[in-house]
Amino acid sequence: MEIWINPQCSKCRNALELLDAAGSEYTVRRYLEQPPTGAEIEEVLTRLDMEPWHLVRLGEPVAEELGVRDWPRDDASRSRWLQALARHPELIQRPIITTDDGATVARTPDAVQAAIEAQQA
Known part of the structure; x- marks a missing residue:
């Protein structure tokens, strides 16, 4: 575990x-000290049976800066969400x-x- x-x-x-x-x-x-890679985030999302936008902490300042609330939540935008989580681990629930x-x-x-x-x- x-x-x-x-x-x-x-x-x-x-x-x-x-x-x-x-x-x-x-x-x-x-x-935050050992940020997960995109592959690790993808693996956790698979285990959670979630999409990346379900894992985002929308109240974080970086979420506001990036404007993630307005990002599309679809397959075409999935990689954008994954990249944001990998680059900004503070966004991860x-x-x-x-x-x-x-x-x-x-x-x-x-x-x-x-x-x-x-x-x-």
């Missing part, structure tokens, strides 16, 4: 606490937990618990 975090994020810290309380084994990736069988955006305790259960299954 791997968790992508920003240590400044309260939801990330809460997710780590829940993983620790459950005795889960995991690896931490501080994705957090925390993300990947397990052997999938991934989840673990912003709620229930989502963290589901990841724990998936890993234990």
Whole structure:
């Protein structure tokens, strides 16, 4: 299990606490310090069964600067979204937990618990 975090994020810290309380084994990736590649983002999106625009934090200043709210959300624009996520990892929703069988955006305790259960299954 791997968790992508920003240590400044309260939801990330809460997710780590829940993983620790459950005795889960995991690896931490501080994705702002070790940005994922486009291929890694693509793999996580596949595991999440999401499109890149679903993973974007629209409230980030860089999102406003890039004008992503107005970008088309279609197959033709998909690579543009992926490039933005790779170049600006602060746009990526957090925390993300990947397990052997999938991934989840673990912003709620229930989502963290589901990841724990998936890993234990």
